Ligand code: SF4
């Protein structure tokens with residue numbers, strides 16, 4: 243019963259992904275604390291690990307309030323969307339040679355589709371709240387996704403060209419002799435920026451920029467629904483890290499002294515830390531700056547990268 | 561070019577933050593580790609006595625006026641010697657913001673803030689301190705100051721002109737200088 247797509251695999255991946263996403267809140271607070279010369283939560287349990295449980299208990303008992311002016315069904319639907327899309331995308335990732343849920347021929351496209359769908363959570367949530375700040379947040383989320391999705395996809399086309407497949411497992415196997423982060427360095431940079439924007443995290447957290455628009459699209463959310471937005475965000479952080487590792491850092495490939503899954507976990511952990519470091523170090527750009535950066539810098543860079551990759555691939559191929 | 565330097569500055573910023581991984585945290589782990597409090601720390605308020613052991617407060621109400629949250633209440637009375645003192649003196653610490661304005665306003669160094677902030681209570685009413693709770697036996701931060709010894713007001717045992725650095729009162733009916 244072991245192997246890709248087995249019941250054990252499915253449940254293990256689901257539980258581990260959600261569990262890690264919950265513990266990322268702890269990791270983020272500890273790491274940011276350390277980088278700001280503080281300690282972060284360290285009271286509940288060893289190293290403060292129980293903090294997550296305590297927060298969970300707290301958020302379960304909070305009043306789950308739906309504003310009377312809200313569009314109720316949509317309001318309830320939005321947090322479900324973000325959880326669903328975030329967890330769905332974990333199904334297409336090859337974690338190790340025999341660990342994974344499903345290997346689609348068009349896995350990469352499906353993954354991109356899932357991440358773009360998750361913006362509906364922000365858009366619908368903000369729209370259903372009937373709150374001008376929330377609406378501003380959703381508008382920003384929509385515009386941000388539209389513009390950053392473009393070169394996120396374009397950046398990945400270089401990887402697809404080199405590996406000749408949309409299948410994520412084959413992409414990893416194509417990196418046996420050289421990770422794509424070397425040959426596709428610019429694509430990697432562009433994808434990293436786009437991934438931060440996709441997950442709506444600082445420095446690109448404009449949809450929820452709390453200094454400008456209260457809490458953006460989840461202003462009106464409370465209790466467990468807010469918790470779902472929160473966990474959804476961390477799920478997408480985790481997912482983006484996994485995707486970067488799979489696409490550019492050779493997935494489970496690594497020297498033999500560690501098992502493949504350990505390599506995968508180690509690399510992913512590294513990228514999660516990079517995400518948190520970005521949040522700790524970089525300020526949020528203005529909205530127009532973010533837009534012009536996307537269209538005027540990132541798009542040309544990814545197009546040129548695509549052109550050069552295609553040219554070189556053709557030249558080497560003949 | 562400008563773009564590159566901007567890009568570089570992002571990375572130097574990230575590097576700077578990353579170096580803080582190894583710097584020591586400034587956190588004082590409070591209940592186990594006590595913070596260093598200095599003598600002029602603004603904490604719990606006391607009423608002090610002068611070097612002779614008498615109450616310093618002359619019930620002038622300046623502290624109550626200066627207090628931005630109006631948490632001081634007092635009433636003046638007078639003893640047989642003609643000394644003024646507060647009949648009651650009440651500070652509501654659930655409103656006090658420890659700003660120290662009362663200490664600055666006080667002409668007699670009576671009201672002083674001390675380096676103690678551990679005054680939590682379960683009952684809000686217990687945050688209201690009466691004069692018995694506020695009055696201490698010592699002189700606080702100013703050891704030698706005695707208002708009545710330097711002020712011109714006459715009280716029992718000290719007449720006009722007997723205070724420190726005070727000239728004898730002028731006899732306004734005399735022509736002599
Ligand atoms: S410290 Fe400030 S708030 Fe407190 S009693 Fe004095 S003047 Fe009022």
Ligand code: SF4
Nearest residue numbers: 617618620621623666
């Ligand atoms: S404490 Fe000081 S300012 Fe307040 S009434 Fe007494 S003498 Fe006046």
